[in-house]
Amino acid sequence: MMTRSSTILTRSLTVLLAATLLAGCGNDTSPDDPVSTAPTTDTGGSASARSPAENGGLAASGAIPKACPLLTDGEVKSLIGMTVGSKSGNTLTESDKQTSCLWSLTPGGSLYLILNRTTAKNFNTMMGENQPVSGVGDAAYTINGHLMVLVETVKLDIIVITDESDARQLERAAQVAHTVIKKL
Numbered sequence: 001m002m003t004r005s006s007t008i009l010t011r012s013l014t015v016l017l018a019a020t021l022l023a024g025c026g027n028d029t030s031p032d033d034p035v036s037t038a039p040t041t042d043t044g045g046s047a048s049a050r051s052p053a054e055n056g057g058l059a060a061s062g063a064i065p066k067a068c069p070l071l072t073d074g075e076v077k078s079l080i081g082m083t084v085g086s087k088s089g090n091t092l093t094e095s096d097k098q099t100s101c102l103w104s105l106t107p108g109g110s111l112y113l114i115l116n117r118t119t120a121k122n123f124n125t126m127m128g129e130n131q132p133v134s135g136v137g138d139a140a141y142t143i144n145g146h147l148m149v150l151v152e153t154v155k156l157d158i159i160v161i162t163d164e165s166d167a168r169q170l171e172r173a174a175q176v177a178h179t180v181i182k183k184l
Contacts, residue, residue, distance in 0.1 A: 062096060063096040064096065064097065064098075064099060064115050064116075064117060064154050065099070065115065065183070065184060066089065066099050066101075067089065067099045067100050067101035067113045067114065067115055068087055068089040068101035070101075070113070070179075070180045070183050070184075071101075071103075071111075071113070071176070071179065071180065073087070073103075075179055076103050076105070076111060079111075079172060079175050079176050079179060080105060080109065080111055080160060080162065080172055080176075081162075081172075082105035082106060082107065082108075082109050082162070083105065083106050084103050084104070084105060084106075085104045085105060085106040086103075086104045087101060087102070087103050087104075088101065088102045088104075089101050096117075097116060097117035098114070098115065098116050098117070099114070099115050100112070100113065100114040100115070101113050105162075108162075108163070109160075109161050109162040109163070110159075110160075110161045111158075111159070111160055111161075111176065112157075112158070112159040112161075113156065113157070113158055113176070113180065114156070114157040114158075115154055115155070115156055115157075116154065116155045116157070117153060117154060117155075118150070118153065118154065118155040119153065120138070120139065120150060123139060123148070123150045123155055124139070126148070127139070127141040127148070130142065130143040130148075131143075133147065133170070133174070135174070136149050136174050136177045136178065136181075137149035137150050137151045137156070137177060137181060138150045138151060138152065140174075140177070142170055145159055145161070145166070145169070146158070146159050147159075147160075147170060147173035147174060147177060149177045149181075151181055151184055152184075154184065156177055156180060156181075158173040158176050158177055158180075159173070160172045160173045160176065
């Protein structure tokens with residue numbers, strides 16, 4: 001029989017492997033692709049926490065922001081409800097088009113954030129038949145515990161692992177997305 005912490009560790013490693021595999025998808029760089037308008041699940045937030053015009057927008061090319069500095073330990077605790085035990089940047093091959101951060105949480109859980117350069121066309125292709133999510137970024141969907149969010153030319157891949165329900169983990173991931181979007 002698996003203990004709670006070994007179950008969380010197993011889920012964390014499985015999600016980390018899946019995130020690594022999914023993170024490489026999507027660097028088509030045509031910025032003029034339309035965003036999907038498929039029916040969605042509402043996370044209760046506003047469609048975008050900021051407008052590109054107000055914040056200067058994300059450049060269509062060049063380096064994207066580093067993942068770890070986008071959330072303080074205090075913000076992670078407030079958003080997820082757990083204390084940060086450790087934080088690891090560069091969990092994937094870092095480049096101007098990809099960055100990541102993994103927060104290990106106590107008493108047992110994790111938060112994983114990956115940023116990739118992409119386009120609306122590529123994002124919508126990856127969304128396919130997955131469950132759309134409304135109220136987050138320019139477009140969003142959920143797949144296997146990941147919340148994928150499009151913000152201009154950047155895809156956020158957010159994974160929250162706790163002992164809470166899948167729905168609650170998705171809500172927390174959406175809250176993380178709103179906080180990160182404000183800083184992009």
